Amino acid sequence: MPEGLEAEIYRRAADRCVGRTIATVRVDDRQAMADELRAVLPGRTIVGTGRRGKLVLVALADGPDDPRDDPRMLGLHFGMTGRLIVDGEAAIDRLEYASGRDDPAWDRFVVEFTDGTTMRVNDPRRWAVFSLDPSLDHLGPDVLELDADVLRPRLSGRRAAIKTVLLDQSVVAGYGNMCVDEVLFHAGTCPLTPTDQLTDDAVDAIAAATAEHLPAMLARGGSHAGVIDPEVRAELPPCPRDGAPLRRDTVGGRTTVWCPVHQRR
Ligand SMILES: [Zn+2]
The missing domain is CATH 3.20.190.10 (MutM-like, N-terminal)
Structure with missing residues (x-):
């Protein structure tokens, strides 16, 4: 989408x-x-x-x-x-x-x-x-203007899985299913981690992965142009980082692809 x-x-x-x-x-x-x-x-x-x-x-x-x-x-x-x-x-x-x-x-x-x-x-x-004249009141800050100082207060007090929270457009506007999987892959964060259990370092890593990888994917043509691309999502090859078997789970109703070895809670 x-x-x-x-x-x-x-x-x-x-x-x-x-x-x-x-x-x-x-x-x-x-x-x-x-x-x-x-x-x-x-x-x-x-x-x-x-x-x-x-x-x-x-x-x-x-x-x-x-x-x-x-x-x-x-x-x-x-x-x-x-x-x-x-x-x-x-x-x-x-x-x-x-x-x-x-x-x-x-x-x-x-x-x-x-x-x-x-x-x-x-x-x-x-x-x-x-x-x-659409209202923007229900939309969080834009995903392409995100940094850790903007992201941290948006996540505070949230208990749902980090993947579910990032897909909530009132928290951050613009993440979709593929971009979140990509960002969490690079950040090394398990998508099922309860958001209020993320360390400060994990939040920093999510913001940094967003700032680094989303503009690169945009330059390559869009949200399909990451490491966790549609082919990887369909075929689940070994993790390109560590060779572990990638997993496919449903998180917040959305198909989620992630690596249980390097993406940690
Ligand atoms: Zn891995």
Whole structure:
């Protein structure tokens, strides 16, 4: 599914639309804010993009003449299988666990700009959500801006398994299943460790592994581009660090791959 890294790839693609003015909008009727989006978006100009976790933000000004006038924020959340396609080009060709097929029947949100170019969200499963001026109150700090000083207070008082806590978007926004397994692999932390039993060194290692490995995975194409990649997840080869048999468990309802030798409580 799109994790924070995929959302960042989508944000960069959306950023190519800065300066374009929206002519028409088509929105899936099942979207809760479909009417508002249809009413507000036409005539507005994209003046910037942002992101918090898995939520991509597109800033819209009231027309091209005064880009600072009355800005509104479009929120794009891609659910499990949503893809952003700008000018007919998918920012990510194929998501893990999702079809790479670009069927027009799966277009849930289509923006046509006055210059004839397009931006659309194609989503076979309809779990993508499009919103106006979305609240960020329920989202923790972004995963790509994390350090130990930011992370430590977010974890305090939590008893659930560290993997479950990191997947909670209100704790840190942007970790997904693959990124958490990757970070805990490099940090040497067992994903089942109760969060309130983590040592200070373990929290430091999680923050350091996040800061080191997530940008590298982003540069290589996304959350599938780590050591615990989809092939490793499927085939469970020996641990690439110590040769021990990797394990596959369910933690917080999510399939989790980890090494019982070097990932310790
Ligand atoms: Zn190992």
